[in-house]
Every structure is written in structure tokens, then in C-alpha cells.
Amino acid sequence: MSVFTCMECQASLTAEVSRVALPVHAHQRFGHDLLPPLLPPGTYAIDPEPFGTPWRPWSQIGAAEAESRGVYAPVPVLSDGPPGTIVIAPGEVRGTVLIPERLDGYCLGLDGRDGPNLACERCGVPVATRIDDCSLWQAVRLDPRAVRRVPTAGARELSWDEVLSERPDKPLVEQPGYWSGEWTAAMGAALAHLLVASTGRPVNVPDGLIAETLRTSIDGLLPPAPAPARRLALAGPDLPEGDGDIALVPVHPQTGEAWRPRGDVMTVVPLPSDIWMRLVSDEGRTPVPATRRMPDGVHRDDAPPMHPNGPFQPDRRVFLRTLARLPEVRRPWLMKIYDGMGGFGLTLT
Template sequence: MATRIDDCGYWQVVWLDPRAVRPVCVDGPACTVVGWEALRAAYPDTPPVEQPGWWSPRWEAAAAVALAHLLALSGGKRVAVPDGPVAEAFRKALDTLLPAGPSARNLVLAGPGLSGVTAEIALVPRHPQSGEVWPCGAGAVVPLAADVWMYMAFNDDRRLTLAAAGMPDIVRRDDPPPRLPWRPFRPDVGVFLHTLARLPAAREPWLRAIYDHVEDRRYSLPCF
């Protein structure tokens, strides 16, 4: 009745055979859509690093999709990225693919639970049930998978140091120690190219040149 695609580096998807299934009406909504403010409690975030130090494929794919949208919105000009996990996911790729020079646009995290900000480009969550993108007043928005966005927005990823004996109980402990990656983060190049090729902006010469550059050097670029 269906075919399921479940392979490393690809989104999982199920294709239903229209000859074997049919839609059925139900009373009321098929499922309750969780509100934005309850999203953190209903859906856990996804840590970026898995055991034994591999970057999460979910992060690599989600960052690749967001990177394609971010490049399209950049207009070919430098984008300033905030420090922390956002910089770890996007700064190296943006610095590699966009021309050198002063930053022309700023990227910020925006979404439920964060204070309102005004920026040229906002990195916002995409609802895991409805697919809706968080609405905000930024000049442009880049959607990101909600579980990855929540980790970027709310996880305290500071590296802790050893302290002398007798620490107060209120001090945050580091037990067990955090998972650390064995290599720098790289977005999934296949997902990036697949997404970028399907954006309307990819027809513009400057963005097409970036696509061709990555396609020709996908195994030698430091950001992939």
C-alpha cells in the first residue's frame, strides 16, 4: 500500500499507492495541532552531536535547507551571524560562498519564547505538524526544522570548567560531560544543492554561480 524511503542523508518519506488507499472523513480534526507556546513541551529538541561524536544527520540536513534559503535572501552580500550554535551551523559556509567585505545584512534567531527583535533576516522555526513558518516582522525569514531551532534558541551550550571542591548546590554541574564532535560541522551538500536548485532565486546569475561552484567542488570545499 506504500513505499517508504529511509536512507542515510535523505529525508524519510512514505509514498502511498493511490490504488490501495482512499481518504476517509472523520469528525473534527484528525489530530490536535500543538500551539507555538506549547511546542517546547510537546516536541523535544534534537542535540547536534550523537555518540560517539558524530554530527546529527538531522542537523546536517536541516542546516543545509536553511542555508539554501539564507543564501537566496542574502542577495549575494555578506551576512552577519550571531555567535553560538547559529554561527557553528552557518558562518563558515556563508564566509566561503559569499564575497568578502562588510556585512550588509544581519541574521537573528526569532520565534516563540524569544524577545521580539527587528532584523533584516530572521531564523525561525517551522511547525512540525502544520508546516507553518513562525510569523514575525523581520524583513525576511529563513525556516528551520523546529527541533533544531529549539536547541539553537534555548540550549545552554557553554563549555564548563573544573571548579574547586565545595561548589554551591545552585552551580550547574557537568555530569555526564557534554558530547563533543570530532570534526567541524558541515551541512549536507546533497540536500543543499537539491534545495537550492528548486528556489526561484536560483535562476539569478550570482546564485547559479554559487550552485555550480559547490556542485563542481562538493568534496573539496571546507564547509561541506
């Protein structure tokens, strides 16, 4: 657990928070409504990439500098702001005031386009950027140059059994029939990793929810070829050993580390653990023993699940953003896909 304080005057700027992995939808733009906080209460995450102003176009950056920053395909702009911003939910902020001349946004709120818009209430030094405009997940990004982390207590890392026992309900469809933004982002990132893992060969996607969220996209990007198809499967803690070549595996919500199968015989594609668990339960499997299950012969009276208003589509922006940061994108067949989906026309934040 930690509290972040002002570097200048040591005033506390946050509640007590514990570190978690940066969500895969952290840079997503979704819909045209006000979105909830990016992170749950009592947590923070570190974004390793630069964030905020100033922005530099690709013509000034070039391939060599971009590669040194972990970007391997052309992008319109990259941030020259500080790397390592500390991301928290707006409700975890303490002792700050808005900077009146930096409160611009696109539509219904703040988007940080003018730089840090929160100052320390005690000394007036700009310390953070609040983001709450429509289409953006609400967050406050603390400037690592202006704040200091003060440890308050040790945080225990959860075991995989503990992670999977929480069984969070991650709805696939939200009101009024839209596919969940977290799902579209997770599958957009997974699709980029899956393309790399395919090595350009077709991929057999199993039936069920995995097929509903990934099969159409992967089949469209990898047309049938004479080469033998690779097999996609679920793999993870306490699941039986599968016979796939590519494994969808959970990412630990605290560390951000993907689960690895024994012997690394399969190429892994990471997924947020709560979404991975939903895919597992769709197949009728249980990674850890369940408690308080309904007795046999007793039926639940929950409302039926919502029906989506169209076919599932992984988030294109998240897909391209993820693919641009994988070195394999430089392979000609992958660069053709990247360019064909408008990679250079994507504004990355």
C-alpha cells in the same frame, strides 16, 4: 486522525495516524548505516513532489517542464511517479505483504528502485513502497492512486506555546562523534534560504551555536564585499523583537508553516521547531516559561556532551536540492554557486 485503506478492496493498511509536516531530511542520504524511521509513531506526512519510477533525465525534461514542477536549476533526473505519496513509519503499516520480485536495494535493505514493493494482503494490488536501506531514513510511501484516506477523528492543531513547551532534546552530536543527520539536513536547507535572503551581500552571523553550524559556510559562499552586511538573528514566538535583517524562525511541526514576525520586516529562514529551540536555549533564552527547573546552586550530574570528530558541515545534497527549488537560483550569482558546488551532478530522489 485517519486510517488509510486499499482503494480496491477497502482493507485497512495503516494504524490510526495524524498528519504532520514532511521533515526537511525526508530526501536525505546520510552516512552508511541503518537509520531510524523518518517519522514518529502515529503520524503521516504528504510529499507534494513526484516519487519513484520512472525517472527521466534532464535532457528529456528541459527547463520549461522542470519549472512547471517547481525545479529552477538543472538536475540529472526527476521522478515521473505520482505526486502526493503518503509517508509513514514502517511500524504503522497493516495488512500488507512484500512483493518478492521488487525487493532490490543498494546495500542492506530496500530502496524502492523497482517501484511499489508492498501489496495489499487481501487483494494483492501494489499499494506502497518500503524504504529501509542503509543511508536512507526508514519509511513507507503509500501510493496515492492505490489508497484512500478515511478520517476517524479530528486532530487539534497545537498552539505555538504547546509546540515550544515540549522542548524535545535534539542532540547535535551522535555516536561515535558524528554530527546529527537531522542537524546537517536542517542547516543545509537553511543555508539555501539564507543565501537567497542575503541578496548577495555578506551576512553577520551571531556567535554561539548558530555560528558553529552556519558561519563558515555562509562566509565561504559570500566573500566580503563593499556592500553593507545583513544581520542574522533568531526570531519566534515570545522572543523579544530583534534588530536583524534576516530571521531564523521555527516551522510548525504539524502544518509546516513558518512563523512570521510582525509586519514582515525581516526576511525569514525556516528551521524545524526542535532545532530552532536548541539554538534559542544555546543563547540562554527561554521562549516560554520553563517548569521543573533545577534549583539555584544544584548541579546536574548528566554525562558531558559528546565532542564531534570534525567541524560542522551542512548537508551539501540537501542544500543543493533546496536551492534548485527556489526560483531565485536563476540569478547569475546564485547559479554560479549552484554549479560550483556540483549541482548538476546531484542525483535528486
